[in-house]
Amino acid sequence: MPTRLIKRFGDWLGTWRGTCEFSDGRAGLMQFRLTSVFNGEAIQVDTASYIPESGAPMTRGSGFFSLDRQGRVVNNIYADYLGFAVLVETPDDPEVLSLEGGLPGNMTLTVTMSVANDLMTLSSRVGEGYKSAPGRPRTYTQMKRVGPIQRPKGDAP
Amino acid sequence: MSRRVADYLSWVGVWAGVGDTQAGQQTAIRTDFVAGLDGTSLQMHFEAWDTEFKTLYHGVRAVLAPAPSGVLRALGYSTIHGPLILELTPDDEGVMALAGDSRANNHLSVTFVQDAPGELLFTAFWRSADKSAQAEDGPRMTCRLKPATPWSPPRA
Amino acid sequence: MTNPLIRLAAWIGDWAGQGEVADGTEILFRMQVSSAAEENAVCFHMESWIGEMQLLHGLRLILAPRPDRSLHCMGFSTRFGMVNLTPTPDDEDVLALAGPTTSGMQLSFSLIQQDADTLIATGMARPQDAPPGFTAAGGTHGTLRRVTPWRPPGP
Amino acid sequence: MTTPLLSRFQPMLGFWRGPNELETGRRGLMEMHFQSHFEGEVVQLDAHTWDIATGETFSAGTGLFALGPDGRIIENLYVERFGFCRLDETEDEPDVLALRGDLPDGFTMSVSLRLEADELLLTSQLKSGVVGMDLPRTVARLRRYDRQRGEGAK
Numbered sequence: 001m002p003t004r005l006i007k008r009f010g011d012w013l014g015t016w017r018g019t020c021e022f023s024d025g026r027a028g029l030m031q032f033r034l035t036s037v038f039n040g041e042a043i044q045v046d047t048a049s050y051i052p053e054s055g056a057p058m059t060r061g062s063g064f065f066s067l068d069r070q071g072r073v074v075n076n077i078y079a080d081y082l083g084f085a086v087l088v089e090t091p092d093d094p095e096v097l098s099l100e101g102g103l104p105g106n107m108t109l110t111v112t113m114s115v116a117n118d119l120m121t122l123s124s125r126v127g128e129g130y131k132s133a134p135g136r137p138r139t140y141t142q143m144k145r146v147g148p149i150q151r152p153k154g155d156a157p
Numbered sequence: 158m159s160r161r162v163a164d165y166l167s168w169v170g171v172w173a174g175v176g177d178t179q180a181g182q183q184t185a186i187r188t189d190f191v192a193g194l195d196g197t198s199l200q201m202h203f204e205a206w207d208t209e210f211k212t213l214y215h216g217v218r219a220v221l222a223p224a225p226s227g228v229l230r231a232l233g234y235s236t237i238h239g240p241l242i243l244e245l246t247p248d249d250e251g252v253m254a255l256a257g258d259s260r261a262n263n264h265l266s267v268t269f270v271q272d273a274p275g276e277l278l279f280t281a282f283w284r285s286a287d288k289s290a291q292a293e294d295g296p297r298m299t300c301r302l303k304p305a306t307p308w309s310p311p312r313a
Numbered sequence: 314m315t316n317p318l319i320r321l322a323a324w325i326g327d328w329a330g331q332g333e334v335a336d337g338t339e340i341l342f343r344m345q346v347s348s349a350a351e352e353n354a355v356c357f358h359m360e361s362w363i364g365e366m367q368l369l370h371g372l373r374l375i376l377a378p379r380p381d382r383s384l385h386c387m388g389f390s391t392r393f394g395m396v397n398l399t400p401t402p403d404d405e406d407v408l409a410l411a412g413p414t415t416s417g418m419q420l421s422f423s424l425i426q427q428d429a430d431t432l433i434a435t436g437m438a439r440p441q442d443a444p445p446g447f448t449a450a451g452g453t454h455g456t457l458r459r460v461t462p463w464r465p466p467g468p
Numbered sequence: 469m470t471t472p473l474l475s476r477f478q479p480m481l482g483f484w485r486g487p488n489e490l491e492t493g494r495r496g497l498m499e500m501h502f503q504s505h506f507e508g509e510v511v512q513l514d515a516h517t518w519d520i521a522t523g524e525t526f527s528a529g530t531g532l533f534a535l536g537p538d539g540r541i542i543e544n545l546y547v548e549r550f551g552f553c554r555l556d557e558t559e560d561e562p563d564v565l566a567l568r569g570d571l572p573d574g575f576t577m578s579v580s581l582r583l584e585a586d587e588l589l590l591t592s593q594l595k596s597g598v599v600g601m602d603l604p605r606t607v608a609r610l611r612r613y614d615r616q617r618g619e620g621a622k
Contacts (some may be wrong), residue, residue: 015352017523029497029523038216039326039461042234046193052520055485055497057613060194062220064234074260076240078232080197083224084242086260104224146525148318148353149548151380170507173366185366187343191503195483196614204460210329210341213462236462305360305368306507307391351516351528353548358505371506375530375544379551379572387544387552389510389532395544395554415536 005067006040009097013043016120020049020141023125028058030141032120042066047079049141075099075111082126085109102129118145160229160245162199162221165253166192168269169199172277175208176300179282183208186279186300198222201231205298215298217267221245221253231255238263238283262286269302277302317378320405321346321355324424328432332455338363342434342455353377357388359434361453370453372422372436374398374410386410393418393438417441430459473535474508476565480581481511484588488517488608490527491594496520498527498608500588510534531555543567543579555579575603587611 002010013034020030028049035044043065049058061079068074073089087101087109099111106129113122125138168190176184189202203217219233219241229245243257243265251271258264265283272278282297328344341362349356354377361370374388374396386398398410398420406426414420418438425433437452470478480502488498496517503512510532517527529547536542536556543555555569555577566580571594579592588610594603 014348017518017525019521019523029518029520031523036326037218037234038213038236039459041236041462042218042240044218044234048194050485050497052497053487055487055499055611055613057195060197062194062198062200062222062232064218064232064240066234066240068239068260074240076232076234076242078198078220078222078230080194080222081225083226084230084232086240086242144522144524146351146523149351149525149528151549170504171360171368173362173368175365185341185362187366192482196612206329209331210343211331213329213460216460216462303366304507305366305371307371307509308363308367308369309391350514350530350546350548351525353528354530354546356530368506371509373505373510373512373532375532375546377546377548377552380549381551385546385552387532387546389506389534389544391506391509394536395532395534395542397544397552397554415542 003040004071005043005065005073006036009034009043009065010036010040012115012120015146016143017146018120018141018143020139020143022049022058023137023139026058028052030122030143032122032143037064045075045077073097073099075101077101082109087111118147119143120145160247160253162197162223162229164250165190165199165221166196168271168277171305172302173305174279174300174302176205176279176298178214179295179297182214184214184298184300185210186298186302187305188277188279188302193220194222201233217241219243221255235259235265238265241265243267258286259283275304317382317384318355318376321376321408323429324426324432325355327460328457329460330455330457332361332434332453334369335452340369340453340455341366342457344432344434344457349375350377372396374422376400376408376410386412390414390420392416393420396420398422413441414438419443424457427456430461432457471508472539473511473533473541474504476541477502477504477511477533479583480588482612482614484610484612486587486608486610487520488590488606488610490517491603491606493604494526496526498590498610500590500610541565541567543569545569545577550577553577 016032029052030049033046037044045063047061063077075087083104085101087099090098090100092098097113108127111124120143123138123140172188185206185208187204191200193200199221201219205215216236219231221231231243233241238259243255246254248254253269255267263283267281270278279300284295324346332340343360345358347356357374359372363369371391376386384400388396394415396414398412401409403409409423411421419441421437423435435454484500489495498517500515513531531543531545541557553569555567558566558568560566564582568578575594582589590608593605
């Protein structure tokens with residue numbers, strides 16, 4: 001019997017990869033890998049972005065999705081350039097997952113994610129902690145689901 | 158002395174043993190250390206079972222990694238405590254001592270001590286927020302773990 | 314997931330349980346089924362434990378379609394070396410594999426789905442040059458359940 | 469604890485990435501991940517190549533390395549576009565791991581792995597035994613990125 005978390009995000013499990021644009025304008029190749037842990041009690045998210053030509057890493061991180069007693073997503077995360085944080089779900093459209101949490105140094109991280117037609121869209125922003133001063137530009141990425149390699153019939157390997 | 162993830166990469170592999178809890182229950186424990194994020198993090202998958210693999214008493218998946226400041230913390234999910242961020246407390250070489258509070262304010266302590274080549278002494282306990290730091294009656298688990306070296310027939 | 318493997322997608326996850334060897338020794342099984350090779354294959358990682366958590370046998374298998382879409386399986390066994398197994402046709406909820414090992418044995422390994430959260434595992438090895446009717450001395454058999462963490466009983 | 473197999477693979481364990489060009493001429497970003505299992509009795513290699521612009525996977529495979537009865541390395545290999553084959557270690561320079569094996573359709577695959585300082589050089593080629601029918605060599609020069617902060621990070 002799938003857990004509430006898997007009923008909501010089971011379709012997100014797997015590997016996603018695509019181009020991304022960082023808030024400072026740099027472009028990279030972003031990969032997310034979502035794996036169910038303990039039969040769907042949590043989902044582990046391993047993330048990395050690379051310089052496409054060389055494969056040098058730009059960012060690397062991990063996180064866990066789980067549900068709190070109210071059924072909200074709690075996403076504790078690690079990013080090598082941000083450190084550790086706990087993000088909690090904030091209200092948004094049903095098909096969008098919005099998360100927000102405090103970062104070291106009185107900063108706030110907001111993230112929105114959605115999946116439609118095998119395309120995962122994610123945008124994130126680091127902003128000031130309390131005074132809702134306008135935050136920095138967003139990091140934006142669109143990733144396609146990595147599936148089995150499709151070869152048209154008779155195509156040479 | 159501050160620790161680095163590299164100090165623990167020699168633990169990569171599966172460790173297992175039979176230990177017990179404060180209530181005297183025997184537990185079969187399996188822990189899998191895996192290098193992750195290009196080798197800059199250490200993933201730990203921990204399972205504590207009854208000795209017939211019927212009931213998974215407690216499962217923890219965690220990732221030990223360096224914050225930008227260099228401090229090592231473990232990001233994790235526990236089937237009992239939910240999401241966790243534990244801090245690595247400074248300790249001797251061959252010791253991984255993690256401690257922190259869950260979102261329900263339980264205080265957790267998890268320690269692996271390599272006190273002999275090929276052996277890890279694992280100890281974990283937690284206490285609720287209302288208990289004093291000296292409280293000794295809380296849930297506790299101890300086990301001596303060995304690398305899961307496959308059995309091979311005795312050489313002729 | 315490629316078509317030939319779609320039926321195994323429901324098996325992805327962690328499994329654990331008990332069983333025994335032909336001589337009656339009790340065994341604990343732990344198995345992780347995961348996607349591999351960028352979702353083009355399925356990996357079975359199987360551990361059999363005895364006594365005070367001594368690893369008796371480790372088996373790691375990669376199952377995938379060949380370019381002609383037929384399924385094949387290669388892997389490694391800590392007791393029998395490299396293995397190359399071919400699925401034998403069977404029902405939808407059965408995975409039956411058999412083939413030679415580099416140590417001169419013929420290995421067969423099968424998983425039968427009893428219900429959504431239960432698999433019956435069977436493994437057997439016999440010398441490749443064994444005469445017809447040879448009954449293998451070894452062999453393990455057991456029941457695996459999907460790993461589901463303990464929950465405190467409801468009010 | 470180490471094993472005879474691990475003493476040969478220890479320096480390669482971990483994640484490697486870099487540009488490569490397949491025998492089809494298609495260029496991409498290759499990632500290789502070497503990981504030991506069962507306390508060093510087998511080493512798994514996951515290798516895949518992505519399209520640099522889109523991230524789409526266009527080559528993927530998994531190999532299992534173990535020692536054969538004679539102490540030489542055997543690789544059980546699955547590659548999505550070729551299927552399955554077994555490669556056996558062949559003689560080469562001390563710091564090179566060279567393997568060769570037959571593919572189902574009459575081709576012979578040869579692979580070599582060489583560690584040079586912080587780089588891993590992979591070359592592989594499919595030969596058909598018929599003059600002029602050999603496929604171009606695949607060459608990839610991969611690097612390890614296990615230092616705390618990624619070179620590409622801000």
